[in-house]
Amino acid sequence: MKKVIYLLCIAVLTMSCAVVRPGEAAMKQKFGNLEDKVTTQGALWFNPFTTKVVKESIQTNNLELLLSLPSKEGLSVSSEISILYHLEKDKVPSILKEIGSNYRSVITNVFRSAAADVCSRFFAKDMHSGRRADIEEEIKVRMDSNLRKQGIVIEAVLLKSIQLPAGLSRSIEQKLQAEQDAMRMEFVLQTERLEAQRKIIEAEGTRDSQKILAEGLTPAIIKIRSIDAFRELARSNNSKVIITDGKTPYLISGVETMTKE
Structure with missing residues (x-):
């Protein structure tokens, strides 16, 4: 009998204790009334016959959506959306009282409204370009202004996997290809200009060097170089035939001296 009582006591104690883990907010709900006191971690004792413990996460949560967003030109752009949010610890009781545990549907509805207002002011191509961050x-600012007062904090709104209409996608690809071709042609023209x-x-350098050389070839210098050339020819052991005008064995006017080895 004592053993049975002992086991019953252990069972009652086990049922009367809830473990609140880090990142959770726990509240007692007695006879359907939710208390305002919030416990964030540790053990929470309660009467299992009259009370139960309600827990909600206060960590950063990710709400995934797959929606079609309207654009300025009236197109529908399919996108996968991630909404990062968390609940304010002190306002968790009021969230559960006023909105209920299905507060994620409220976040989704607020997003739809904010996205419709914001995206309708942008072209579809903007959602696929650098303006996506804007x-x-x-959208985040609009959502946060509506939900923060209720205790739901929007940390970020991320548009992922943007799928533009097929015709628009082709137009953007053709435009990008044309821009790449223009840049490549500009590079080729610039290279040709530099080569020219x-x-x-x-x-100009060759012309200037020839001009300087021609100005430096005076008759005296030509005569000295002719003598040097004849001396080099005379040192050779091979037979030579030198044709001149009969007056000089050196170079004469024009190029009339011929040597043959």
Whole structure:
């Protein structure tokens, strides 16, 4: 008998204790009335015959949606949406009292309204470009202004997997391809211009060097170089035939001297 009583006492104690884990907010609900006192972690004792413990997460939660968003030109853009939110600890009792445990449906409805207002001011292509961050931020601000007073904090709104209408997607791809082709052609033209400038500079350098060389070739210098050339020819052991005008064995006017080995 004592053993049975002992087991019953253990069972009652076990049923009378709820463990509240980190990231949870727990409240006692006695005879259907929810208490305002919130316990965030640890053990919570209650009378299992008259009271139960209600728990809600106060961590960051992710609400996934798959919706069609309207655009400025009247198109429907399919998108996967992530809404990051959390509940304010002190307002969890009022959320459950005023909205109920199905508060996620309220978040979804507020998102639909905010997204319709914001997205209708942007073109469909903006949702697939760098303006997506602006759209996300505006929707977040609108949602947070409506829900924060009730204790629901919107941390971020993320538009993922944007699917534009097929015709618009092709138009955007063609435009991007045209822009890439234009950039590539500009690069080719710039390269050609640089190459043309290089050839002009090279030609000017050759012309200037020839001009300087021609100005430096005085009759005296030509005579000295002719003597040097004849001396080099004379040192060779091979037979030579030198044709001149009969006056000089050196180079004469024009290029009339011929040597043959």
